Amino acid sequence: MKTQPPDDLPIYRILTGKDDASFCHRVSEALALGYQLYGSPAMTFNGTDTIVAQALVWGA
Template sequence: MKVPPDDLPVYRVLTGPDDAKFCRRVSEALALGYVLYGSPSVAFNGENVIVAQAVVWPSIDT
């Protein structure tokens, strides 16, 4: 497949609290066919650890 399903963009940055819900969102993107792009970023907002992970559709990686 040359484009992501469901009209999703080829580049996405997933963000959220560092919890199981965030991990499931990243896992779902990988199951759709996205690949990780770079390392995750982690920050602390004074209350929670916030994580960001970029994913790309493989067709733009070539």
């Protein structure tokens, strides 16, 4: 495993967005790069859409 994330990405990331396939793909891509999930996802409703957040860490 690489010791640093690629493309100058940070060691800790939090992805947020509308709860849809695009968000799931973004999380999946981060996992494929070598990130690991950190904690449980968070969800809220903004009156129109469900918004989700997922923290990720590199090489935990």
